[in-house]
Amino acid sequence: MAQVAHDAPLHADAHDAHEGHPGELTYIKVAVILAIITIIEVAIYYIQWMHDKDLLVPALIILSAVKFFTVVSYFMHLKFDPRLLAYCFIVGLLFGGGLILSFMGLFGVHEIDYARDLWGKAMPAS
Amino acid sequence: MWLFLTSDCMFFGSLIATYMIYRGRAEKMFENGQGSGPLPHELLDIPYTSVSAFVLLMSSMTMVLALAGIQKGDLRSFRVWTLMTALLGSIFLGGQWFEFHEFYHEGLGYTTNMFSMTFYTLTGFHGFHVTLGVIWLMSLFIVSLRGGVRKEQALNVEIAGLYWHFVDIVWIIIFTLVYLIPYKDVPTIQEGGEHALRFIGLM
Numbered sequence: 001m002a003q004v005a006h007d008a009p010l011h012a013d014a015h016d017a018h019e020g021h022p023g024e025l026t027y028i029k030v031a032v033i034l035a036i037i038t039i040i041e042v043a044i045y046y047i048q049w050m051h052d053k054d055l056l057v058p059a060l061i062i063l064s065a066v067k068f069f070t071v072v073s074y075f076m077h078l079k080f081d082p083r084l085l086a087y088c089f090i091v092g093l094l095f096g097g098g099l100i101l102s103f104m105g106l107f108g109v110h111e112i113d114y115a116r117d118l119w120g121k122a123m124p125a126s
Numbered sequence: 127m128w129l130f131l132t133s134d135c136m137f138f139g140s141l142i143a144t145y146m147i148y149r150g151r152a153e154k155m156f157e158n159g160q161g162s163g164p165l166p167h168e169l170l171d172i173p174y175t176s177v178s179a180f181v182l183l184m185s186s187m188t189m190v191l192a193l194a195g196i197q198k199g200d201l202r203s204f205r206v207w208t209l210m211t212a213l214l215g216s217i218f219l220g221g222q223w224f225e226f227h228e229f230y231h232e233g234l235g236y237t238t239n240m241f242s243m244t245f246y247t248l249t250g251f252h253g254f255h256v257t258l259g260v261i262w263l264m265s266l267f268i269v270s271l272r273g274g275v276r277k278e279q280a281l282n283v284e285i286a287g288l289y290w291h292f293v294d295i296v297w298i299i300i301f302t303l304v305y306l307i308p309y310k311d312v313p314t315i316q317e318g319g320e321h322a323l324r325f326i327g328l329m
Contacts (some may be wrong), residue, residue, distance in 0.1 A: 021194075021197075023194075024191055024194050027187055027190045027191060027194065028187065030187075031183070031184060031186070031187035034183050034186075034187075035180060035183065035184070038176065038179055038180055038183060041302070041306060042172060042173070042176045042306075045172060045306050051308070056307075056308070057307055060302050060306050060307055061302070063302075064298050064299065064301075064302040067183075067295075067298050068295050068298050068299065071186060071291055071294060071295050071298070072291075072295060074190075075186050075187075075189070075190045075287075075291045075294075076287075076288055076291045076292075077284075085128050088128045088129065088132055089128055089131060089132060089135075091132060092131065092132030092133065092134075092135035092136060093135055095132075095135065095136050095139065096135035096136045096138065096139030097139065098139075099136060099139040099140055099143055100139050100142055100143040100146070103140075103143035103144075103146075103147060104143065104146060104147065107147045
């Protein structure tokens with residue numbers, strides 16, 4: 001009996017958590033959007049105008065960020081789960097992203113295409 | 127699981143940073159006549175990898191449908207979508223194996239140059255994560271056939287799903303940074319050092 005009494009609230013919590021999740025149709029719609037974004041990413045890679053106008057890298061970064069946060073929000077349910085979990089993940093992201101940026105900044109060895117020009121403009125002449 | 131994923135963010139962050147630093151150096155060394163082997167722009171096949179990225183993206187959808195199935199107590203739906211997810215993951219792994227095989231026959235061994243070392247390490251570790259995910263999903267599928275997965279244990283499936291989606295989002299980043307974004311005019315190590323000194327105001 002004690003076991004049943006102990007389990008009952010846990011099941012109720014789990015059920016409540018599922019209540020807030022989107023339905024299957026939403027998941028399919030999100031997947032279609034993600035597929036379309038992937039097609040756009042590959043398509044703009046082959047458009048020379050994007051290269052010439054220095055728009056390719058910013059566009060790719062924005063599109064992949066949209067994909068990233070869509071998966072995290074909907075498929076990983078972070079949009080619907082307690083905020084503590086979101087904060088936990090964001091801390092990891094910040095550390096991971098900070099690691100990449102700090103290494104790249106310090107080594108300065110490998111700049112992404114047009115990023116070098118942007119940095120050059122931003123920095124004072126030596 | 128969220129704490130594990132947090133630590134894995136930093137793990138992949140370090141691998142990506144290393145790749146991005148050394149890939150550029152490899153190209154510069156090659157230009158200076160010091161490098162060997164094929165270079166990234168000669169090997170990376172965008173259309174082929176796009177299909178792999180699409181497959182992994184769709185596996186995230188099938189994974190979340192499997193979770194929705196078990197949360198509703200629909201075991202048949204759970205099994206079908208779990209099996210589909212594992213299948214798509216296996217297709218992705220097969221594609222990666224084929225890519226590695228092709229690169230090797232093009233002359234890009236693990237120690238050929240700094241691009242090859244960092245590329246194989248980064249994508250290899252991601253492939254290892256996908257392999258673990260496929261094993262995890264197949265274990266869930268087999269356990270469910272024996273009646274070990276029920277609606278009450280949906281949390282176990284959700285945890286496996288979180289891991290799988292994480293593997294997917296890591297590939298979203300790798301696909302963009304490694305395959306799509308072009309690289310050119312990479313400075314030498316000396317230039318990089320000067321750049322770092324200017325960056326922190328010591329030059």
